[in-house]
Amino acid sequence: MSKAELNAEIRDFLSTRRARITPEQAGLPAYGGNRRVKGLRREEVAMLAGVSVDYYVRMERGGLAGASESVLNALAEALRLDEAERDHLFALARESGAHSAQRKRATPTAVRPAVQQVLDAMADAPAWVRNGRHDIVAMNQLARALYSPVLAAPRRPANTTRFVYLNSEAAREFFVDYDRIANDAAAMLRLEAGKNPGDKALIELVGELSTRSELFRRRWAQHDVKFHRSGQKRLRHPVVGQLDLDFESMELPSAPGLTMNVYTAATGTPSADGLKLLASWAASQEHLPTEAAAAPTA
Numbered sequence: 001m002s003k004a005e006l007n008a009e010i011r012d013f014l015s016t017r018r019a020r021i022t023p024e025q026a027g028l029p030a031y032g033g034n035r036r037v038k039g040l041r042r043e044e045v046a047m048l049a050g051v052s053v054d055y056y057v058r059m060e061r062g063g064l065a066g067a068s069e070s071v072l073n074a075l076a077e078a079l080r081l082d083e084a085e086r087d088h089l090f091a092l093a094r095e096s097g098a099h100s101a102q103r104k105r106a107t108p109t110a111v112r113p114a115v116q117q118v119l120d121a122m123a124d125a126p127a128w129v130r131n132g133r134h135d136i137v138a139m140n141q142l143a144r145a146l147y148s149p150v151l152a153a154p155r156r157p158a159n160t161t162r163f164v165y166l167n168s169e170a171a172r173e174f175f176v177d178y179d180r181i182a183n184d185a186a187a188m189l190r191l192e193a194g195k196n197p198g199d200k201a202l203i204e205l206v207g208e209l210s211t212r213s214e215l216f217r218r219r220w221a222q223h224d225v226k227f228h229r230s231g232q233k234r235l236r237h238p239v240v241g242q243l244d245l246d247f248e249s250m251e252l253p254s255a256p257g258l259t260m261n262v263y264t265a266a267t268g269t270p271s272a273d274g275l276k277l278l279a280s281w282a283a284s285q286e287h288l289p290t291e292a293a294a295a296p297t298a
Contacts, residue, residue: 001095001193001197001198001203003062006062006092006095006096006197007061007062008062009092009193009194010059010060010061010062010064010092010096011060011061011062012221012223013088013089013092013223014059014060014079015060016222016223017079017080017081017085017223018039018040018042018045018079019037019038019039019040020039021039021040021079021080022039022040023040023044025080026040026044026048026078026080028040028044028047028048042056042057042060043056045075045078045079048077048078049071049074049075049077049078050074051071051074051075056075059075062096063096064089064092064093064096064097065093065096065097066097067093072089072090072093073086075089076089083227084187084191084225084226084227085225087191087225087227088190088191088194088225091191091194091195092194095194095197106257107131107132107133107135107196107199107201107202107257108131108137108255108256108257108258109131109135109137109157110137110138111129111137111138111255111258112254112255115129115138115252115254115255115258115260116138118260119138119139119140119143119260120140120141122140122142122262123140123141123142123279124142124275124279125142125262125263125264125275126139126140126142126143126145126146126147126245126262126263126275127139127140127142127143127260127261127262127263128140128143128147128260128261129252129258129259129260129261130160130258130259130261131257131258131259132192132195132196132199132202132257132259133159133161133189133192133199133201133202133205134159134160134161134162134185134188134189135157135158135159136150136151136157136158136159136160137157137258141282141283142275142278142279142282143263144282145239145278145279145281145282145285146235146237146243146263146278148237148238149163149170149173149174149237149238150163150174152170153167153170159205160185161185161186161188161189161205161209162205162208162209164178164181164182164185165182165185165209165212165213165215165216166208166209166212166213168213168215173236174235174236174237175233175234175235175236176234176235176236176242177233177234181233182215182216182219183219183224184226184228186216186219186220186222186224187219187224187225187226188225188226188227188228189202189205189206189220190220190223190224190225191225191226191227193206194225196257206220228249229248229249230246230247230248230249231246231247232244232245232246232247233245233246233247233263237274237278239277239278239281240274240277240278240281241274242271242274243265243271243274243275243278244265244269244270244271245263245264245265245271245275246263246264246265246266247261247262247263247264248261248262248264249261250262
């Protein structure tokens with residue numbers, strides 16, 4: 001990411017955050033009925049953050065380099081940033097301050113054999129590992145069965161966000177809550193882009209999605225960011241029907257940049273029965289769709 005691109009990223013992120021907050025929400029008087037800006041004015045954000053107007057204007061134009069932690073925290077409070085947004089703001093500030101060094105963190109594309117062993121040991125739960133740009137890098141048998149529609153897409157490595165936006169007909173059939181999934185996928189990529197702006201493959205992925213998907217362009221332009229740590233996911237599997245699953249996403253301390261996702265269903269529910277049926281089906285298949293290097297173990 002060039003300096004100009006970083007400045008534009010900072011500007012758009014901060015301006016979209018202040019545009020969503022009304023003076024009333026911020027506890028400020030709204031004088032007059034005709035406000036030329038949506039949300040808060042720059043001077044109002046500056047007042048709430050306890051900084052000068054000139055300083056805030058410089059920050060919104062990309063000048064986060066040198067901003068202290070206390071100033072960034074005050075800005076986050078003024079803009080009512082949630083945890084993911086606050087994390088993104090600090091990542092942009094770090095990148096702004098270290099931009100001349102052009103920091104680059106390699107994005108993992110494989111797991112150690114021991115991690116694959118952990119996945120395979122979870123025979124009753126679909127479990128898989130992804131990197132920050134949403135490439136699937138390892139799976140157990142049940143996860144391959146569960147995500148067979150995603151793995152059937154022609155591009156390798158399989159990538160869940162590419163599937164959501166570029167195989168939208170299949171994705172809308174597979175993901176019951178497609179709109180939420182699409183929103184979350186773009187927001188998660190935006191968060192990763194702030195942490196690792198030098199990832200060439202991530203830049204290429206965003207470019208591909210922006211070129212080929214008008215929906216992704218709209219979502220990306222919103223500058224939303226989100227953590228994806230736990231929740232519910234409803235999937236419509238072509239063999240066993242709808243599965244309402246709980247998921248937990250866990251970063252792997254021994255493999256920075258990789259996240260393990262594990263799906264479960266409450267005991268005694270139709271979805272729990274569906275997972276058992278899926279496991280039986282998976283065991284009976286000799287040739288499930290797999291990635292050519294999708295689940296490398298070294």
